């Protein structure tokens with residue numbers, strides 16, 4: 001794998017980034033992580049799959065766009081023009097432009113360098129792992145994170161880290177994909193074997209407990225179900241690949257490619273609604289505050 005430089009600007013370097021944690025090579029940083037809770041293979045697979053999907057992400061990320069817009073509507077109006085916002089798990093910076101219209105500066109952070117580089121938008125970008133953020137304590141006013149935190153290896157620890165990074169009075173707007181998501185795909189693959197073919201997602205309860213344990217005040221927590229419709233089960237299954245979300249965070253996975261007959265079996269078992277193959281995402285939208 002090629003070196004993954006951390007991209008810096010003067011703003012990022014002087015106000016935000018912990019000098020000791022800045023690395024010119026994300027792989028080096030991942031390799032040094034033995035003492036921290038980090039599954040290197042999982043991270044590398046996530047990074048690689050999102051990187052491969054960088055070019056196609058924007059055209060396929062429909063539910064993500066709806067969730068992003070719902071999350072924007074939670075942002076407290078007011079004097080935001082002098083505030084520093086972090087777009088965490090920014091992907092190809094699809095939400096960064098809107099955030100720039102709201103805040104003085106926006107720093108985009110993502111594990112995938114390809115994702116960050118696939119946008120022409122001018123913004124400070126940092127290629128980093130959300131589970132090992134190279135940010136100073138009490139340095140950020142606002143954290144916005146859409147459809148990304150479910151990739152954290154430890155959601156509870158991530159919430160503690162975000163709490164620490166925020167300044168007192170800081171806000172976090174987070175959408176997290178939770179249990180119940182991709183159930184149609186799970187049902188279809190159950191016809192094939194007993195392996196799990198989708199990610200394991202945190203429960204809503206775990207999300208709520210983690211943010212409270214970190215010290216956040218929950219200003220609002222809403223559960224929404226976002227659904228994409230496809231004309232065939234095959235297109236529904238392919239949609240997950242097109243957005244790069246095929247890495248699985250557990251060991252009960254099936255090895256090897258599907259044969260044609262297996263795929264046919266899976267497609268026949270796909271639950272259809274009005275002749276459409278749906279892919280649903282259960283999402284918790286959070287508005288949090290550090291006092």
Ligand SMILES: C[S@@+](CC[C@H](N)C(=O)[O-])C[C@H]1O[C@@H](n2cnc3c(N)ncnc32)[C@H](O)[C@@H]1O
Nearest residue numbers: 050064089090091110111112129130146148151
């Ligand atoms: C579904 S995309 C969401 C992108 C964007 N926020 C949006 O609303 O469309 C998830 C993003 O999270 C990033 N990601 C996954 N694991 C990450 C990690 N450990 N640290 C930082 N970013 C991560 C992926 O590279 C990907 O760009």
